[in-house]
Amino acid sequence: MLNALEVFTTVFVGLMVGVEFSVAFIVNRILGALPEDSGQLGRAHGGRMLGALMPFWYFASLALSAVWAITGWNEPGSGLVVIAAALLIVSVVMSILLLVPINNRSKTWTPENRPADWKEQSARWDRFHYVRVAVIIAAFALLATALS
Structure with a gap:
């Protein structure tokens, strides 16, 4: 059961990383290259769509990592999972304090x-x-390392 949790958590966090990476380095650059007001309208729409989904994803990633850290406390790599969970806490705090208001x-x-x-x-x-x-x-790299 723990192995399934480890794999699921790693994939879940990895998918979140992929979405956020693509927003940062692909989607926003595409939107920035659009003519006139299209880019700003696209960012507003993306903010509404992803703004509804990402809080769930961040908190679920943190919860899954915390469950992994607790249930696998005596397993090899548990320290990496704890550090990953701490980094996910940092990302949630950053989101709430810095990104969500904007x-x-x-x-x-x-x-x-x-x-x-x-x-x-x-x-x-x-x-x-x-x-x-x-x-x-x-955080994802630490989880992937702990998994292996």
Whole structure:
């Protein structure tokens, strides 16, 4: 049973990493290259879609890692799982304190109502997101290492 939990958790976190990596390095670059207001409208729509899904994904990833750490406490690699769970806590805290407030504003923006500094706010979100992606990649790498 523990082996199934380990594999499921690693895959679950890995998929989350893939989504967040693609947002950071692919989707946002595509949206930024679109003409006129299309990119900003796309980011707002993405903020609504992923803003609804990602909280569940982050908290579920953290919960699965915590269960793995507890149930596999005496197993080899348990320290790596604990560190991975701590990094997932960091990612959740970063999300709540830094990214969600910007996302909650930007997902309502249209070309008619966006603030004058909307590009700066989007760039700030991107910078925070790059750091968060690095944190969850590190957590995933630790989980994958603990699995092996």
